[in-house]
Amino acid sequence: MALITTTPALSPGNIAAAGRPDPFRVLRHVWSGPMGRFALICVAAMLLCALFAPWLAPHDPIAIKAALRLKGPSMDYWLGNDQLGRDVLSRLIYGSRIAMTVAFLGTGGALLIGAMLGLLAGYGPRQIDTLLMLFCDSLMSIPMILFALAVVTLVGSSVSTIIMIIITFMVPGYFRVVRSQTRVLKRMEYIVAARAMGASPVSVVFRHLVPNMTGTLLVLVAMDIPAVIAIESGLSFLGQGVQPPDASWGTVLNDGYSYIRQAPHIVIAAGIPIIIATLGFTFLGEALRDALDPRTARQSRGDN
Numbered sequence: 001m002a003l004i005t006t007t008p009a010l011s012p013g014n015i016a017a018a019g020r021p022d023p024f025r026v027l028r029h030v031w032s033g034p035m036g037r038f039a040l041i042c043v044a045a046m047l048l049c050a051l052f053a054p055w056l057a058p059h060d061p062i063a064i065k066a067a068l069r070l071k072g073p074s075m076d077y078w079l080g081n082d083q084l085g086r087d088v089l090s091r092l093i094y095g096s097r098i099a100m101t102v103a104f105l106g107t108g109g110a111l112l113i114g115a116m117l118g119l120l121a122g123y124g125p126r127q128i129d130t131l132l133m134l135f136c137d138s139l140m141s142i143p144m145i146l147f148a149l150a151v152v153t154l155v156g157s158s159v160s161t162i163i164m165i166i167i168t169f170m171v172p173g174y175f176r177v178v179r180s181q182t183r184v185l186k187r188m189e190y191i192v193a194a195r196a197m198g199a200s201p202v203s204v205v206f207r208h209l210v211p212n213m214t215g216t217l218l219v220l221v222a223m224d225i226p227a228v229i230a231i232e233s234g235l236s237f238l239g240q241g242v243q244p245p246d247a248s249w250g251t252v253l254n255d256g257y258s259y260i261r262q263a264p265h266i267v268i269a270a271g272i273p274i275i276i277a278t279l280g281f282t283f284l285g286e287a288l289r290d291a292l293d294p295r296t297a298r299q300s301r302g303d304n
Contacts, residue, residue, distance in 0.1 A: 026215075029291035036287030042280025046273075049093050050100040059087035061094045062245040070263040079269040082255050088269050091247035096273060098159060098248045102232045103225045106166035111221060114171040118178025119205055123186060129179070136172035144169050148231075152240040162232050162241055170224065177220060181213040215292035222285035226278040233274060249274055 030036035049056060059077070065085030073080045079088040117136075121129040148165045155161050185191060186209070194204055229249075235241035236250025237257075244251065249270055256266030 026288065026291045030284070030287040033287060033290070035283045036291075039280050039283035039287055042276050043284055046096055046100060046277055046280065049096040053094050053097050057087075057090035057093045059090045061086060061090040061247045063087075070259060072263070072265050080263065080265045082252070082263075082266055083259050088252065088266055091252050092249065092269065092273055094247040095249045095252060098242055098246070099229050099232060099273075099277065102159060102162055102166065103228045106163050106228045107170065107221050107224050109163065109167040110170035111174050111217060113167065114174025115178045115210075115217070117171070118175045118180075119182055119209065121175070122179040122182025123201065123205060123209070132175065132179075136175050139168070140172045144231075148235060149238075149240060152235070157235075157240050157243055159242060162235060166228050166231060170228075173224075174217070174220065177216065178213065181216060182209055185209050185212055215288070219285050219289045219292065222281050222288055225281040229274065229277050 031040060063086060065081065068077070068081040068085035070083055071077065071081045071085070077087050077089065079092070082088055082091070117132055121132040144165075147169070151165055152161060186204075191204060191208055194208060199207075232241055233248070233250035233253065236248040237254045238250075239254070241250055242248035253267065253270040253274075256263065256268075256270050260267050
């Protein structure tokens with residue numbers, strides 16, 4: 001008697017790769033490790049400060065109090081006061097708003113544009129691929145700092161200008177990753193099967209290609225956010241970013257550097273959130289990589 005087995009009917013809608021990440025499983029995996037737990041706590045703290053700055057800041061960040069000029073930490077002013085008597089802690093809490101805004105809008109915009117161009121280059125005609133590769137290679141050859149200073153000089157320094165500069169220079173990186181992933185994934189059996197069964201290019205891209213490269217892109221975004229924060233802080237430190245009286249980590253750092261001999265507490269306080277943000281998002285990227293690629297985690301434990 002012949003053994004008859006049945007399989008569910010295939011359609012372009014239910015053909016999917018096994019590598020699609022489950023958000024809840026990934027989050028549990030990240031929280032299960034000490035590095036991931038530390039990263040989530042740091043990132044959550046930064047986001048809470050950015051969202052609820054008016055309620056968390058103990059004082060007005062732009063209120064000038066000449067009597068408290070360059071005072072050290074006290075019970076009322078935990079991180080001391082700057083050269084104008086403003087509360088350093090309140091300025092850093094408000095500065096987290098600018099840092100997180102620039103970080104998420106900058107990386108988000110670069111990811112969106114880079115992913116669209118990468119999908120078009122990897123899945124589209126060869127002529128478009130060649131033109132986009134030439135454009136991105138040309139863009140990457142321009143020194144970023146010189147370009148940023150030139151744009152700020154011509155357009156003017158503002159948060160929107162910084163975001164535009166960051167997007168411009170981060171697009172080629174995401175473009176290359178998405179293009180490479182697209183060229184590999186479109187040759188996979190489930191993609192070929194979906195196309196053979198009549199799936200449109202739009203359906204293939206958004207139902208199969210994009211979900212299966214989401215994990216890689218999330219890791220890249222988490223790793224890039226510290227660099228974006230450093231760029232914003234660096235431009236503000238040079239006086240080409242956020243302008244007074246608005247508070248930014250870079251402007252507070254610049255104020256502290258100018259008075260480092262009289263009040264070293266300002267420089268130390270301004271460096272703390274930059275370090276925490278860098279460690280938090282870098283560790284988050286590492287934890288996400290381990291959660292999305294268990295082989296990497298096993299290799300790391302084996303090497304140790």
